[in-house]
Amino acid sequence: MRVDAIYEKGIVVEFVYSPLFEMFCALHVLSNSQHHIHRDKWVEKINSLMTENMKNDINRFSLITDEYLIIMDFCNDFKECSDLNILSALDFLDDVPFYKINGVFKNYNKRITNIYYRELLRFLRDFYIKIFQNELKYIEPIIIRELKRKLTLGKDKGIFYLIDSIHSRIEVLEDEIVFYKFKEFRVKLVDLKYININVSTFISPHLLLGQGKNSINLTVLIELGNNEDKCPKDLEKKLKALGDATRLRILSEINPIGKSTQELSNSLNISEAAVSKALKLLLEAKLVNKIRRGNYIIYSLNSIEIDYLPYNIYEYIN
Structure with missing residues (x-):
């Protein structure tokens, strides 16, 4: 739903409410609740309402959609996903040519089978x-009010003041906008023609950024409840797992080539039991992966989680 728009210096800024996008954000939180502690009470309530099959489906589809972040791009690539209510948007997605759906997944070096995609739509x-449906009745008025407040701010202060206020890791410079994520993303103002701004009550502390050729999509965060005294549990697990010399040595040993428990025991000169205990903590923190090769389990470095660790620390302290 298009709430309103501002036109300034050749740039159109649209303020859009997409209930489907907000549902994807909710599913992201449910699939990675340890990182979104501001919604821990909500997660607890929703878990009490869901069947085990639905919980399993959330985790199953989380794996192929990168915790639902990939399908959030549907709302950027297909404007019908924002214009329609959720059921109508899902009906629309059911009719989108399948190669276009996989085009979205291809941007993340992934693909989804047609059968699995139909199962995903059924689950959604x-x-x-x-x-x-019941949750939306409560959060929808909050989102629309916040969009209207941001619209007023943009009209009063200008669009660049508005963009700079959306997140602490957005910086508007004289000729470009810089987004500080796991790496810097820079958008030249001269190339920018369109900015889409929406709102979510779920995705804090993320800085969500969608980019097109001449456009960016930004999400305003709304905090429901206060958990400033808490550290994200997944970040806490990672830092605890790294706070031990043996576990750090294991990470060094399995990079870049994975090793088995027996190999690690020999190279580190410690017992297999001690290695297994350390690997258990590293697995729980998602810092290592494991795969079976014949009779052995091979452990390898989860480089994506390692790469994102500085970003997650910076995201929390800011």
């Missing part, structure tokens, strides 16, 4: 009808 309908 089920989750909306049984769970999210």
Whole structure:
């Protein structure tokens, strides 16, 4: 739903409310609740309402959609996903040519089978009808009010003041906008023609950024509740796992080539039991991966989690 728009210095800024996008954000939180402690009470409530099958589906589809971050791009690439209510948007996605759906996944070096995609749509309908429909009645007025407040701010102070205020890791410079994520993203103002701004009550502390050829998509965060005294549990697990010399040595040993428990025991000159204990903590923190090769389990470095660690620390302290 398009709430309103501002035109300034050749740039159109649209303020859009997409209920489907907000549902994807909710699913992201449910799939990675340890990182979104501001919603821990909500997660606890929703978990009490869901069947075990639905919980399993959330985790199953989380793996192929990168915790639902990939399918959030549907709302950027297909404007119908923002213009329509959730069920109508899902009906629209059911009719989109499948190569276009996989085009979205291809941007993340992934693909989804047609059968699996139809199962995903079935699950999304089920989750909306049984769970999210009632939640939306509460959060929808909050989102629309916040969009209107941001619209007023943009009209009063200008669009660049508005963009700079959206997140502490956005910086508007004289000729470009810089987004500080796991790496810097820079958008030249001369190339920018369109900015889409939406709102979510779920995705804090993320800085969500969608980029097109001449456009960017930004999400305003709304905090419901106060958990400033808490550290994200997944970040806490990672830092605790790294706070030990043996576990750090294991990470060094398995990079870049994975090793088995026996190999680690020999190279580090410690017992296999001690290695297994250390690997258990590293696995729980998602810092290592494991795969079976014949009779052995091979452990390798989860380089993506390692790469994102400085970003997650910076995200929390800011």
